[in-house]
Amino acid sequence: MVNSYSTAIVETKEITSDRYCKLTLKAPAASVKGLPGQFVMLYLPSEYGPMLPRPFSIYATDREKGLISLLFEIRGRGTELVAGFDEGSGIKLLGPLGSCFPEPPPGALLLAGGLGVAPLAFLARRAKTPVTVLYAVQKADNLAFQPEELTRPGLILHLASEDGSIGYEGTALDLLAMHLEQASALYSCGPRKMLSKAASMAAKAGIECFLSLEERMACGIGACLGCVTETVQGYKRVCSDGPVFAAGEVVFNGKA
Amino acid sequence: MEKPDLKVNLGGIALESPILAASGPFGYGHQYRELNDFSQLGAIIVKGVSSEPWAGNPAPRLAETASGLLNSIGLQNPGLKSFLSDDLPPLRDCGTKIIVNIVGRTIEEYAAVASGLDGIDGINGLEVNISCPNLKAGGMAFGTDPEATHKVVSAVRQQTSIPLLVKLSPNVTDITVIALAAEDAGADALSLINTLSGMTIDIESGRPFLGNTFGGLSGPAILPVALKMVWQAAGAVKIPLLGMGGITSASDVVQFLLAGASAVAVGTGIFYNPEIVSGLKEGLVEYMVRKNIYRVEDLTALAHRGGINDEQ
Numbered sequence: 001m002v003n004s005y006s007t008a009i010v011e012t013k014e015i016t017s018d019r020y021c022k023l024t025l026k027a028p029a030a031s032v033k034g035l036p037g038q039f040v041m042l043y044l045p046s047e048y049g050p051m052l053p054r055p056f057s058i059y060a061t062d063r064e065k066g067l068i069s070l071l072f073e074i075r076g077r078g079t080e081l082v083a084g085f086d087e088g089s090g091i092k093l094l095g096p097l098g099s100c101f102p103e104p105p106p107g108a109l110l111l112a113g114g115l116g117v118a119p120l121a122f123l124a125r126r127a128k129t130p131v132t133v134l135y136a137v138q139k140a141d142n143l144a145f146q147p148e149e150l151t152r153p154g155l156i157l158h159l160a161s162e163d164g165s166i167g168y169e170g171t172a173l174d175l176l177a178m179h180l181e182q183a184s185a186l187y188s189c190g191p192r193k194m195l196s197k198a199a200s201m202a203a204k205a206g207i208e209c210f211l212s213l214e215e216r217m218a219c220g221i222g223a224c225l226g227c228v229t230e231t232v233q234g235y236k237r238v239c240s241d242g243p244v245f246a247a248g249e250v251v252f253n254g255k256a
Numbered sequence: 257m258e259k260p261d262l263k264v265n266l267g268g269i270a271l272e273s274p275i276l277a278a279s280g281p282f283g284y285g286h287q288y289r290e291l292n293d294f295s296q297l298g299a300i301i302v303k304g305v306s307s308e309p310w311a312g313n314p315a316p317r318l319a320e321t322a323s324g325l326l327n328s329i330g331l332q333n334p335g336l337k338s339f340l341s342d343d344l345p346p347l348r349d350c351g352t353k354i355i356v357n358i359v360g361r362t363i364e365e366y367a368a369v370a371s372g373l374d375g376i377d378g379i380n381g382l383e384v385n386i387s388c389p390n391l392k393a394g395g396m397a398f399g400t401d402p403e404a405t406h407k408v409v410s411a412v413r414q415q416t417s418i419p420l421l422v423k424l425s426p427n428v429t430d431i432t433v434i435a436l437a438a439e440d441a442g443a444d445a446l447s448l449i450n451t452l453s454g455m456t457i458d459i460e461s462g463r464p465f466l467g468n469t470f471g472g473l474s475g476p477a478i479l480p481v482a483l484k485m486v487w488q489a490a491g492a493v494k495i496p497l498l499g500m501g502g503i504t505s506a507s508d509v510v511q512f513l514l515a516g517a518s519a520v521a522v523g524t525g526i527f528y529n530p531e532i533v534s535g536l537k538e539g540l541v542e543y544m545v546r547k548n549i550y551r552v553e554d555l556t557a558l559a560h561r562g563g564i565n566d567e568q
Contacts, residue, residue, distance in 0.1 A: 005291055005530055043529070048476065049323045051528045078320075094530060216318040218325065218527045223283035225332050226318040235312055235332060240287075 004029045008093040010085045011067055019073055020115075020144045021083040022059070028066030030096050034058045036123035037212055037244040040068070040095030041220040044081045054078045055217050055239070057119040057189075058096065071118045071144055097220050099244045101187055101210055104131050109183040111198055112136065113172040113190025114144075119212050120189055121150050130154035134179060136172035136190075140165035173197055180205050186247075188212070196252035209247035213238050260544040261551045262537070264298070264518050266496050267444025268419040269353060269381045271298035271519060274552050275509060275536050278500050278523030279303055279357035279383060279423070280329070284343040285350060288526065292533045295351035298519055301447075302339075302347070304359040304385050307368040309335035314467030319456045324477030324502075325524050326454055328468035331359050331388055331395075336372045348378040355381035355421065358412070359388060359395065367411045374416035382418050384409060384443075387425030387450035389472045399425035399450070402437035409441035421498060423447040424489075426478075431485045432492035439493045447498040447521070448489060449482045474524040476502040483515050490516020490557050504528060506539020513552065514559040 008027035015021050030040055041053040059071035074083045085091055101119070104110070106129040110120040117135050124133050133150065137143055139161050150157055159167025160175040168175055172194050176186075186202040188195055189212035202209035215227040215238040222240030229238050230251040236242065264274045272295075279301040282288050294300060312332025319326040334342070339356075347354055356379055360366035366384065373379055386399035386408055398404045409422055422438040424431060426449040435446055451472025458465040482501025489497055499517030503509060504525040512520045525532050540552070547564055549555060558564060 050320050051323065051475070052320050052325065053527065092529075216316055216320075218318055218327075218524075219281065219283075219287065219530075221287040221530075223287040224281050224327075224527070225283070225312060225329050226327060228312070228315050228317060228332070230315065235315070 004033070005092065005094045007090040010087050010089050010091060013083070013085065013087055015074070015083060016144070017141050019075075019142070020071065021074055021079070022069055022071045022145070023082065023085070024067050024069045025091065025093065026066055027068050027093055030093060031061045031063050031066045031068045034061050034068055034096040035100035036126050037100040037119050038096040038098050039243065040070070040093050040097065041217070042082055043092035043094070044078060046081060050078045050081070052078070052218055053094065053220065054082060055220055057212070058122055059118040060122055060125065071115070073115050073144070094220060098239055099242055101212070101244050103127065104129060104187060105184045106130050107182065107184035108132070109134060109176070109179055109186050111172060111176050111186060111188040111190070113194040114142070116188070116190030116212070117144060120187060121145070123187060124150060124155050125152055130156070132156040132158065132179060134158050134160070134172065134175045136160040136175055137166070139163045173201070176201060183207055185209065192252070199247035199250065199252070202247060211245055211247050211250060212243045213245060213250070214243070258550065260541050260549070262541070264553055266298075266419075266498060266519050267381070267421060269299065269355070271353060273298040273537055274513065274519035275533065275540070276301060276355075276498065276519055276521040277526070277533070278521035279385070281523045281526050284339070285347050288530065289350060291530045293351070296534045296537050297352045299353035299355050299380065300347070300350065301355040301357055301383050301521060302343070303333060304331045304357045304388065305333055305336055305339045305369055306331065306359050307336050307365050307372065309333065309338065316465065316467055319465050319471065321454075321456060321473065322477060324473050324475035325527070326456055326466065326471035326473050327451070328466045328471035330468060331391065336369055340372070340376065344376070344378060353380040354378055355383050357383045357385050357423070359385045361391065363408050363411045366408050367415050370412040370415040374418060379418060381421060382412070382416065383421040383423050383447055384412050385423045385450070387423050389425070389427060389451055389453040389470065396425050396427060396453075399434060400428050402433050405434050405437040406441045409438050409443055413442035419444045421445045421447045423450055424485075425450050426481055426485055427453050432488050435489040435493050439495050443495060445496045445498060445518075446489060446493065447500065449478070449485050449501045452478055452481065474502065476504055478502045479508060483511055486512055486517050487515040487559070490560065503536070504532070506536050506543060509536055509540050510543055510555065513555040514557070516557040516560060518553070518556050
């Protein structure tokens, strides 16, 4: 695959709940090629740091208009810099990069913990079959988008919050336990502890499971070997062997 | 003025440009070829190769620091056999010289890689890595002791007639002592510096952040340290120097040349700008034209000789 490095133009920027930023970029090549699960690297405009580009999952694309949207939490200096771009300004972008989710079978569950929702929302919109999205947050304020944003025929969305302020009162794993019996497959993205438990629940239920992993990256294209995760076949690169892995491959806490 | 002459001879390796890709960040070059014209580079120094495959260190392996990057990759590599069969062949037509960084835990392991690479088509030089801070044995242990440096470089020298660069560690009391030992043992050129040993702690978990506890610091934060060590080594040895450490701009390149380097290498800078290579070369040429310096060789160590006379 030829990597596409170009200048993307900030089309719109929405900052919600003081924490989440939805950045929509004019990036025609990335928009046309980007698949659910893939990410892009955005380059920071700082001379003395932070200087490493930051990886962002693709949240949505509009192929006709050549747009891609990224949804992220502003939680460090890197994401602050990215959220600081004004509409109309240019930002260097590399991508789309990494592996994508396989097409989900009818009745697949998409389990999102927190900001893990970004690639799964993209998958849910693109999927050709009915899927159920389970989206869990700590409290209603932490919803990264309005539920109305994620609609299409055949898509069911269930919310949960740990304090009960929206949807079911409980964790992502509680929500998963309630829906697992009817599921044909599990696709998940979120905190590593949640992924580890979700993967064992899927294995017990005997269904296929795919996980999107996160790790600090430097190059984003498989050269530097900085972002590896342990798998049953040794260390693999999250950026280019992943970020989407079959759950059976991933070694959590020293155990496959 | 005629077009500036960028050719340099680095210990017997004739380079078309004094700007090289440092070992590590570029891997075996395949990914970055899509983003850079490698013929703009003097050479690519490929990631460390050991006699047998190495798994590398546990994750996480990267932490960004102030103007720098800590890494603890641990020289993960597929080993000599796989490098020769899978990684080297597609590189042969990449349009630039190829230098292979070699690593080992023991003198015998270094000698084995050198012997395995001797006489292989397409390899223009070896860079003996005696300075990786991320290994439990070997690596930096050789590069922080002059006797061990002498032994490992001599052993590699006996295995091959390929030009040898020796990559030095900054984690020493006096870089000139190690530089002289490497020169005496038969090095054709010296690469400096490798990363500075360091660490970072995650205050939420209360534990060291990197899976390996310690890592090697690179990036602009280390440039002044690297520059000083190039300056010191230039005053001590006669063989040419390849300067590196935090280069992100053409003015950084020029500083290393003025301090005594014959050529320079860019490493971490490629992460900040994946197309950095051509910009550095253009900036160097622009500087030479502006200063009316025709041969890049004439820049080497100029800061030791009274600097630039703009009247000439």
